Amino acid sequence: MRPELELRNLVRRYGDETVVDGVDLTVGKGELVSLLGPSGCGKTTTLRMIAGFAKPSGGQIVVRGEDVSALPVHRRGVGLVFQSYALFPHLSAAGNVAFGLKRRRTPRGEIAGRVREALAKVQMDGLGDRMPAQLSGGQQQRVALARVLVLEPSLILLDEPFSNLDALLRETMRSELRTIQQRLGFTALFVTHDQEEAMALSDRVAVMERGRLVQVDRPEVVYHRPATRFVAEFIGRANLFAGTVEAAAGGELAVRAAALRWQAAGTAARGAAVDVMVRPDCVALAPVAAGEEGGDPGPNAARGEIVQTEYLGSGCLVTLRTDGGERLLAEIRTAADGAAELVPGRRVLARWAARDVRVLDAGRAGAEGGAEAGAAAAAALPGAS
Amino acid sequence: MSRRRDWPLYVVMAAAILFMLAPLIVVVGASVTTSSFLEFPPRGFSLQWFQAVLEQDVWTTTLVASLELAAVSMAISALVGIPCSVALARGSFRGRAAITAFVLSPLMVPSIVLAISLLVIYSRTGVGLPFWRLALAHGVLTAPYLIRTLTAALEQVDPALEEAARNLGASPAGAWLRVVLPTVRPALIAALFFAFIMSFDELVVALFLSGPRLTTLPMQIYGDVQYNLSPAIAAVSTLLIVLTVAGVLLIERVLGVRRLIR
Numbered sequence: 001m002r003p004e005l006e007l008r009n010l011v012r013r014y015g016d017e018t019v020v021d022g023v024d025l026t027v028g029k030g031e032l033v034s035l036l037g038p039s040g041c042g043k044t045t046t047l048r049m050i051a052g053f054a055k056p057s058g059g060q061i062v063v064r065g066e067d068v069s070a071l072p073v074h075r076r077g078v079g080l081v082f083q084s085y086a087l088f089p090h091l092s093a094a095g096n097v098a099f100g101l102k103r104r105r106t107p108r109g110e111i112a113g114r115v116r117e118a119l120a121k122v123q124m125d126g127l128g129d130r131m132p133a134q135l136s137g138g139q140q141q142r143v144a145l146a147r148v149l150v151l152e153p154s155l156i157l158l159d160e161p162f163s164n165l166d167a168l169l170r171e172t173m174r175s176e177l178r179t180i181q182q183r184l185g186f187t188a189l190f191v192t193h194d195q196e197e198a199m200a201l202s203d204r205v206a207v208m209e210r211g212r213l214v215q216v217d218r219p220e221v222v223y224h225r226p227a228t229r230f231v232a233e234f235i236g237r238a239n240l241f242a243g244t245v246e247a248a249a250g251g252e253l254a255v256r257a258a259a260l261r262w263q264a265a266g267t268a269a270r271g272a273a274v275d276v277m278v279r280p281d282c283v284a285l286a287p288v289a290a291g292e293e294g295g296d297p298g299p300n301a302a303r304g305e306i307v308q309t310e311y312l313g314s315g316c317l318v319t320l321r322t323d324g325g326e327r328l329l330a331e332i333r334t335a336a337d338g339a340a341e342l343v344p345g346r347r348v349l350a351r352w353a354a355r356d357v358r359v360l361d362a363g364r365a366g367a368e369g370g371a372e373a374g375a376a377a378a379a380a381l382p383g384a385s
Numbered sequence: 386m387s388r389r390r391d392w393p394l395y396v397v398m399a400a401a402i403l404f405m406l407a408p409l410i411v412v413v414g415a416s417v418t419t420s421s422f423l424e425f426p427p428r429g430f431s432l433q434w435f436q437a438v439l440e441q442d443v444w445t446t447t448l449v450a451s452l453e454l455a456a457v458s459m460a461i462s463a464l465v466g467i468p469c470s471v472a473l474a475r476g477s478f479r480g481r482a483a484i485t486a487f488v489l490s491p492l493m494v495p496s497i498v499l500a501i502s503l504l505v506i507y508s509r510t511g512v513g514l515p516f517w518r519l520a521l522a523h524g525v526l527t528a529p530y531l532i533r534t535l536t537a538a539l540e541q542v543d544p545a546l547e548e549a550a551r552n553l554g555a556s557p558a559g560a561w562l563r564v565v566l567p568t569v570r571p572a573l574i575a576a577l578f579f580a581f582i583m584s585f586d587e588l589v590v591a592l593f594l595s596g597p598r599l600t601t602l603p604m605q606i607y608g609d610v611q612y613n614l615s616p617a618i619a620a621v622s623t624l625l626i627v628l629t630v631a632g633v634l635l636i637e638r639v640l641g642v643r644r645l646i647r
Contacts, residue, residue: 074551082549086543090568151553
């Protein structure tokens with residue numbers, strides 16, 4: 001099937017600065033893809049190029065097989081929901097929704113019905129007469145969506161649409177958006193800097209760093225098998241350590257990172273500098289009994305003392321100081337057996353499975369490894385000082 | 386804050402209001418006097434001077450002339466000022482700062498200087514029609530006010546509004562006409578109103594450029610003050626105050642301008 005949107009080697013430069021640097025992305029029909037990255041990574045510029053507000057310096061934007069790069073904004077037929085909603089303050093909610101229909105010379109008799117229908121889709125029935133200033137943030141958001149939906153575009157772009165809402169409303173709105181998107185079957189490209197939002201909402205997440213896409217995959221793959229150190233750190237919490245490959249055989253690696261020994265699947269040359277990563281929710285904790293102290297805990301394990309616990313609701317984030325001096329994060333379920341015993345000062349044994357370890361090419365020369373390893377380990381753990 | 390400790394504020398506010406209203410009180414007071422000199426406080430109470438004003442053709446003729454002049458110069462001001470404001474607010478082109486300074490320069494030039502230079506220009510080029518000479522001059526004089534007010538308002542408009550309009554299918558011009566300009570409607574109306582009033586009570590340039598065939602209301606008042614000093618002038622001024630207040634109320638009601646002055 002023909003993809004809804006294809007970006008081919010898309011480039012945007014401002015003077016000497018390359019903001020978008022060769023982005024290739026294919027979005028299938030009915031798919032919701034998030035463009036995720038820190039501010040200044042070029043995600044909004046990419047979106048603006050697709051909408052037609054910025055001219056690409058190179059590459060192609062193909063919508064349903066047609067190169068639209070040269071088309072003016074109002075001929076692109078791509079819906080855009082703005083971060084600021086951009087509702088027209090002098091028009092009522094219904095007037096805002098009708099705006100696009102009028103520009104398309106929709107017959108007068110048809111407009112009222114379609115406006116009502118669009119407002120109903122976003123649960124704004126009966127509020128069409130309100131002016132934007134009389135609507136709450138969530139309601140304005142709904143009108144902004146209805147204003148785009150009424151034109152029935154097959155591709156809708158959303159630029160951080162929930163960033164101006166409070167936390168609770170944001171979650172409601174994002175699940176509502178997902179429901180509407182799946183029911184109506186439009187394709188959506190969603191720009192956000194909020195990794196949680198991207199993971200919760202998307203079929204696929206496209207992670208962007210300094211103008212380039214570094215990984216495009218399903219949320220769980222991006223989370224558990226990040227392609228680069230940047231992705232590992234940007235998406236969720238990570239225990240990330242710089243290390244050296246000590247042995248490699250049959251797709252298995254043994255890595256030493258600081259005072260910890262790691263085993264994981266992967267291929268790398270012996271002596272190569274790598275980063276190893278395990279997510280806090282893959283680390284299990286068990287209290288250490290008095291007789292179990294001393295001796296080597298084995299690979300993918302460490303003994304240590306609990307420094308801090310942060311209650312997150314369903315889970316609890318535990319910070320350990322291992323006997324080797326590293327900081328290690330573990331996220332445990334609050335309801336799990338023995339969770340109540342995990343209090344600061346308690347000695348515990350942390351364990352994780354080899355399949356949960358991700359080995360990343362550190363992309364640095366072996367000689368520099370020592371100096372950078374310490375800095376990298378410190379940077380990987382929030383709260384390390 | 387307690388009300389008790391606010392009293393110095395109220396005193397200052399009352400003084401300020403009194404200071405601003407004082408000229409109006411004096412003028413209205415002087416207009417109802419029974420004597421034949423312009424004086425305050427008035428002696429007795431009568432409407433004889435209002436009657437005198439309404440019976441003299443010269444006041445209605447000059448009033449109509451001034452209203453026409455104000456309307457035409459406001460139109461000229463709008464014709465020049467609106468596109469200029471749009472360009473200054475949204476355009477990013479070379480020399481934008483210089484052009485801004487240039488179009489706003491009549492604000493800084495004393496009107497007497499402007500009057501003299503226009504007189505020289507007109508006598509060289511031979512523009513003979515006094516009404517149009519003056520209307521053009523007033524257009525030059527009032528356009529900067531309109532441009533400044535409107536540019537400030539346009540700069541406040543979220544650029545996303547224009548983009549949203551474009552995204553929904555409006556052409557570049559359509560986005561401006563249907564979204565951006567309506568958004569600044571209160572400021573636009575206020576700016577036009579100021580342009581109108583400025584032209585309406587402008588005296589210096591009018592004295593220099595009008596010639597014998599055209600007399601505006603401020604010129605008539607000025608002349609009368611010089612030779613007569615009769616309370617009729619106070620009566621005319623009172624009528625103008627009433628007209629102005631009525632105009633503001635009308636705009637407020639009909640066009641719904643709640644923030645006429647921002």
